[in-house]
Amino acid sequence: MARYFDVHPQNPQPRAIAQVTELLRQDALIAYPTDSSYALGCRIDSPDGIERIRRIRNLDDKHHFTLVCADFSQFGHLVQLSNSAFRAIKAATPGPYTFILPATSEVPRRLAHPKKKTVGARIPDNNVVRALLAELGEPLLSSTLLMPDDEEPMTDGWQIKEALDHVVDAVLDAGDCGLEPTTVVDWSAGYPEVVRVGAGDPSRFE
Template sequence: MAKFLDIHPTDPQPRLVAQVVEALRNDAVIAYPTDSGYALGTRVGNHSGAERIRAIRHLDDKHHFTLICSDFAQLGQLVVLDNSAFRAIKAATPGPYTFILPATKEVPRRLAHPKKKTVGVRIPQHTFVKELLRELGEPLLSSTLILPGETEPMSEGWVIKDELDHVLDIVVEAGEVTSEPTTVIDYSNGAPEVVRHGSGDASRFE
């Protein structure tokens, strides 16, 4: 059974954040709120956790996971940015965007696109997530919590607990969450291409 943690949305309780961090370090898979719906998360080095996320969402091994970063400095260690991408992404983060960019050698090969050598990265604007990443001290391997057959992310912690109780370790509730996914911008060919319109304003990249 998954542990359900009700965390304050603007002033997260340190002991509860620490519980989530400890669980992640012990290879837990969590459902957590972001600024664009719920996501599934686990430690980057947790191979079995990645497989569990794939199983929950019925994804194949071609699925692009996203690396959730605490700040722009951490993001810059994972992806290659030219000057124009640097300026545009820095201006849009933190926020509800996912960026697909060439991966650096810091990114495990299994997490990058096998042909393009790209990876998805994001810096959410969510108080709990920022605290979690600060305490964890590393990026979080993540995938939007969209169940098979659905088109929108799940947005209510108690519903997630009810439906996925047997396959998750922790479900975090931390205030109201939108059900609209991130806007996805692909920079893998040098110029921005809007791959998915979502909760972030795409016009700045069009």
């Protein structure tokens, strides 16, 4: 059964954040809130986290997973940035955007797109995620909590626990964080291409 943590959305309880972080260090897969919707997350070097997410969401090996970063310093270690990408992305973060960029050598090969060698990365504007990332001290491997037969992500913590009780290790509930996924901007060709319009204003990249 998944452990359930009810936290304040603006001032998450440090003890709960520490407990969830300890579970992550023990190779846990968690459901947690972001600034766009709930997501599934685990450590980047989790031995089986990525496969567990694939099974839950029924994803193929072409799916872009997202590396969720605490700040731009972490972000820059994971993706290759041109000067123009650096300026534009720095101005738009933190926020509800995911950027697809060439992965650096810091990213395990199994996490990058098999052909393009790209990865999604983002810096969310959400106090619970910020607290979690600060306590963990490293980025999270993440994927929107959108089930195979659903059109929208789940938004209720208890609903998530009931649905995923035996396939995730913990549910971090901070209340409704919205349904709209991130706006996805593919910068892998050297210029921005909006490939999904979501919660972030796409006009700054069009």
